[in-house]
Amino acid sequence: MTKERKPQRGGPMGFGPGGGNMMMMGQKPKNFKATLKRLLGYLKSRRKQFIAVFIAAILSTVFSIIGPKIMGTAITELFEGAYEKLEGVQGGGIDFQRIAQILFLLAGLYVVSSIFNFIQQYIMSSVAQKTAYDLREDVNQKLEKLPLRYFDSRPNGEILSRMTNDIDTISSTLQQSMTQFITSIVTIIGIVIMMLSISPLLTIISIVSLPLSIFVIRPILKKSQTYFADQQRTLGQLNGHIEEMFTGHQVVKAFGYEKTAGEDFDEVNEDLYQAGSKAQFISGIIMPMMSFIGNISYVLISVIGGILVTQRAISIGDIQAFITYTRQFTQPITQTANIANIIQSTVAAAERVFELLDEKEEEKEKPSLHLGKKAGAVTFEHVDFGYDNDLLIQDMNISVKQGQTVAIVGPTGAGKTTLINLLMRFYELNGGSIKIDGIDTRDLSRSELRQNFGMVLQDTWLFNGTIKENIAYGKNEASEEAIIRAAEMAHADHFIRTLPEGYETILNEEASNISQGQKQLITIARAILADPPVMILDEATSSVDTRTEVLIQQAMNHLMAGRTSFVIAHRLSTIRDADLILVMDEGSVIEQGTHEELLAQEGFYFELYNSQFSKKAAG
Incomplete structure (x- = not known):
């Protein structure tokens, strides 16, 4: 579904600096607890692995935290040995063997810590x-069960974002931030315990600096948050402006809009510079x-620690260890604060995924009949349809015999495409019934019903x-001969064989390596190969040259031969030979009959037909 886009300040086709995707910073979930609980439910089946990660993170951190204390012991041993040697104490001196043992122990601790860190990262990544x-599996299965109206009411990019970006956010948070969060909490607790074991007085001095820092900053x-918000807003505007200017580059050139576009860019770029420079400075x-x-705290600890050393209340190695712990103390606190924000954004991403998973699915099927031999007769009996009980189609009655060609005409928004969607049961009826060969489509499975239809749309896929x-x-399961025969009937075989790889030519994602007309011929060949009893054709020649239009029309004639066909017509000159023409306006069939019968009535179709040809004559 294409959403109408509001024009922006500045240029042709709505080009200007007001567009683009705003970057979602600090997005908050609507229901944090419920979403987090549901997300953790996905980890229940891996409870043992998660416990192993938790234990490995604790052990890795504990062994790492003990390191500075042991290093302090080595320094104390070195200092006291040197002091005894200077004082001339008998048998005194530096015990290098003892220091070597301590250093080997220290190295062993760090190696073990690294091993446990590797184990936790390995398990958590899995x-x-x-x-x-x-x-992804749950979302993919859910998308298969959602009705068409869900996709019609949302941009494709948003749906894709929930399946890719939001799930990737959850994955990266689990893999990186969760282990960091566990490690940071254990580190904070472990460092406080180690600091208290060395000196409660110095611990109080060190911890007091933390709330003081928070109070000051x-x-x-x-x-800074205000300026960062301005920076993100203007960055979104700049991205939108650049995207539009390059996407519509030809239009910009054609309208001579380069100078104005440059001025708009300079204006938004200046706003971004001002906001960015202020944000970065603050x-x-x-x-x-x-x-x-922190340095004031460091000085106080050094001075008071020095006094305690002189009083033999604490060893010099413990002072060195304590200073190391002080330096390490702020890092896990900062990490924890950052991870808290990341988790909040992750829960918001999970909430978006769960919103999709909770969407109402298509009504459950209760197939009780099979079509058997497929003829293709279609009837609409007293059909009512609307969105949210606001009826767009009321009491529609249509009878189409096997092999007839039915053209559907009318102004934009008349309900032509809606009628086709009802026929294929993309939407459920509010009332009445649609029957194929006398069987209500609701008595058939959706897959069996749709196997009876072939579609060639204006927008090729x-x-x-x-x-x-x-x-x-x-x-x-079609054979290569059947594929080639279908291509020949669609007048596509000739151009396919002129391609370097012929039928093995790989089309890129946008199929931009062949022309629009060639794309359409391939889709017609696809419909011919499927050989359904009922064909649905949207006007397929609106964007091709005259010669290709003739080929496509011939291919469509092959396709429609002997089949019931519904043709959505935009150019009335292409449906003069239709067996039945349905004229729709505001969701209702207001006229029906052959081309000659409708002209003779001199009603809506008569005016519509003559208006097209009078425009051509005037042109």
Whole structure:
């Protein structure tokens, strides 16, 4: 579904600096607890692995935390040995063997810590990837069960974002941030315990500096957040402007809009510069101020620690260990704060995924009948349809015999495409019934029903693969001879054979390596190969040259031969020979009959037909 886009300040086709995707910073979930609980439910089946990660993270951190204390013991041993030697104490001196033992122990601790760190990262990466795998599987299965109206009411990019970006966010958080969070908490607790074991007095001095830092930097953080918000807003505007200028480059050139576009760019770029420079300057003050307060704490610890050493209340190695712990103390606190924000954004991403998983699915099927021999007669009996009980189609009655060609005409928004969607049961009826060969479509499974339809739409769809694979889409068991025969009937065989790889030519994702008309011929060949009893054709020649239009029309005639066909017509000159023409307006069939019968009535169709040809004559 294409959403109408509001025009932006500045240029032709709505070009200007107001567009683009705003970057979602600090997105908050609506229901944090419920979403987090549901997300953790995906980890229940891997409870043992998660416990192993938790234990490995604790052991890795504990062994790492003990390191400075043991290093302090080595320094004390070195200092006391040197002091005894200077004092001339008998038998005194540096015990290098003892120091070597301590250093080997220290190296062993760090090696063991690294091993446990590797184990936790290895296990957690497996847990994260398997959790993301399960989420993708659930989302993919859900998308297969959602009705068409879900996709019609949302941009494709948003749906894709939930399946890719949001699940990737969850995966990366589980893999990196969760282990960091566990490690940071254990580190904070472990460092406090080690500091208290060395000196409660020095621990109080060290911890007091933390709330002091928060008190000082809080107003600065508040100010910087405002500037960062401005920076993200203007960055979004700049991205939108650049994207639009390059996407619509030809239009910009054609309208001579380069100068104005450049001025708009300069204006938004200046706004971004001002906001960015202020944000970076303010945020740049934070670290020096924290370092200043930390250094005051460091000086106090050094002075008081020195006094305690002289009083033999504490060893010099313990002072060195304590200073190391003080330096390490702020890092896990900062990490924990950052991870808290990341987790909040991750839960918001999970909430978006769960919103999709909770969407209402298509009504459950209760197939009780099979079509058997397929003829293709279609009837609409007293059909009512609307969105949210606002009826767009009321009491529609249509009878189409086997092999007839039915043209559907009317102004934009008349309900032509809606009628086709009802026919294929993409939407459920509010009332009445649609029957194929006398069988209500609700008594058939959706898959069996849709196997009876072939579609050739105005907007062609081809996937990344060979031309042969694209033609055989929906009938994979077709032989190569059948594929070539279908291409010949669609007048596509000639141009396919002129390509370097012929039927093995690989189409790229946008199928931009062949022309629009060639794409359409391939989709017609695909429909011919499927050989359904009922065909649905949207006007397929609106964007091709005259010669290709003739080929496509001939191919469509082959396709429609002997089949019931529904043709959505935009150019009325192409449907003069239709067996039945349905004239729709505001969701209702207001006229029906042959071309001659409708002209003779001199009603809506008569005016519509003459208006098209009077425009051509005037042109």
